[in-house]
Amino acid sequence: MKKNYIFFDFDGTLVDSSEGIFYSIDKMLIDLNLAPLSISQKRKFIGPPLEKSFQKYLGLDSSKALLATEIFRKYYKQKGTYLHSLYDDTKQMLEELKAKGKTLAVATSKPEVFANLILENYGLKEYFSVVSGSSVSGGDNTKAAVLNRAISLLGVKDLNECVLIGDTVNDTKGANQVGIDCIGVLYGFGSEDELRNSGAAALAKTPLQVAQLID
Numbered sequence: 001m002k003k004n005y006i007f008f009d010f011d012g013t014l015v016d017s018s019e020g021i022f023y024s025i026d027k028m029l030i031d032l033n034l035a036p037l038s039i040s041q042k043r044k045f046i047g048p049p050l051e052k053s054f055q056k057y058l059g060l061d062s063s064k065a066l067l068a069t070e071i072f073r074k075y076y077k078q079k080g081t082y083l084h085s086l087y088d089d090t091k092q093m094l095e096e097l098k099a100k101g102k103t104l105a106v107a108t109s110k111p112e113v114f115a116n117l118i119l120e121n122y123g124l125k126e127y128f129s130v131v132s133g134s135s136v137s138g139g140d141n142t143k144a145a146v147l148n149r150a151i152s153l154l155g156v157k158d159l160n161e162c163v164l165i166g167d168t169v170n171d172t173k174g175a176n177q178v179g180i181d182c183i184g185v186l187y188g189f190g191s192e193d194e195l196r197n198s199g200a201a202a203l204a205k206t207p208l209q210v211a212q213l214i215d
Contacts, residue, residue: 001163001181001202002215005156006097007147009166010108010115010133011046012188014090014124017110020080021046027075028068034058046189047170049109049134049141073111081114086122087187093207094127097214105130105154107147107164107174130154143174151178163201165210166190172198183213 011017022042029036045053050072054065097104104127108115112133119125132150134141147164156162162180164171167188175182176199183202184195195203204210 003163004161012167017084020083024075024080096211144177169198
């Protein structure tokens with residue numbers, strides 16, 4: 001697959017952030033006197049904008065979902081943002097893509113401030129020309145929106161030169177909406193079936209396979 005602009009999802013693609021996200025969800029549920037959730041239920045909140053997910057999966061109205069999001073972010077900022085791990089060979093993948101002359105960017109519904117902090121902690125910030133994430137003040141934080149923002153910041157002229165690397169249907173759908181290809185990774189939080197059925201152009205079992213798929 002010949003592509004020059006490589007956009008990365010964050011949670012489940014570059015970083016396994018499940019521990020910090022689950023911790024923050026658990027604390028939020030306690031604060032709002034909501035029933036605890038299983039791990040499989042909490043996995044649904046990784047990827048899409050939290051406020052919409054809290055409405056969809058917890059049945060909260062818009063104001064309660066906004067409050068839940070604020071509480072989640074409080075705990076995530078305090079502790080959750082430090083509870084994560086880098087996927088094996090992620091740095092080597094980025095180095096190989098840069099060696100091929102590719103321009104790398106991050107497009108995530110995660111708050112941009114948290115994405116930048118984690119990238120800096122792992123020494124990965126230098127690999128990315130742009131980090132486009134959500135704003136804690138609101139606005140359109142869908143995958144398509146943050147992806148379009150990153151594409152605009154890079155001044156891309158031809159969408160055929162772009163590909164998104166992501167792990168869930170939220171990524172494939174966002175890429176489809178923008179009009180670019182998506183490579184689905186199988187080591188994240190989504191399933192092979194959902195990635196195939198939602199239009200992933202290719203699948204990768206490891207970060208190094210991502211680099212091998214791109215010419």
